[in-house]
Amino acid sequence: MYKYHIMKIHHIAITVNNLEESIKFYTQILGFEIVKKFTKKDMKASVCFIKLNDFQIELWQFQDMKKNIESLNDIKVRGIRHIAFAVDNLKQSISQLKEKGIKFSEPKLGGSGHYYSFTTDPNGIPLEFYEK
Numbered sequence: 001m002y003k004y005h006i007m008k009i010h011h012i013a014i015t016v017n018n019l020e021e022s023i024k025f026y027t028q029i030l031g032f033e034i035v036k037k038f039t040k041k042d043m044k045a046s047v048c049f050i051k052l053n054d055f056q057i058e059l060w061q062f063q064d065m066k067k068n069i070e071s072l073n074d075i076k077v078r079g080i081r082h083i084a085f086a087v088d089n090l091k092q093s094i095s096q097l098k099e100k101g102i103k104f105s106e107p108k109l110g111g112s113g114h115y116y117s118f119t120t121d122p123n124g125i126p127l128e129f130y131e132k
Helices: 021-028 090-098
Strands: 010-013 033-040 043-052 053-062 085-087 116-121 127-131
Touching: 010 043, 021 033, 021 085, 021 127, 085 090, 090 116
Parallel strands: 010 053, 085 127
Antiparallel strands: 033 043, 043 053, 116 127
């Protein structure tokens, strides 16, 4: 079997309700940096790449946004269910983010033997904080 030694995830794209609000959340609350911000006139969209270490998120806001069917955070539903961020100390990370007004679920011990907790971004995208 051929292995792609140079493959790694470059970015995840998220369509958001409010680009500026999302940029503020990811940069000011979670510590991402803006890489590039631009408009795609042919798509009637504003876009911003943000990064944290080697991980990037591509945020999209469309003028003619389509409404998606709301679904619960159900891992059985096909598609991306959440973005997970690895942290060294879950309790400390939650405490620091709660000071910034972020609400979290009760930490739970996962089947992997590590603790995790969920919150959401301003668009309702589930974010998992996972203790390494």
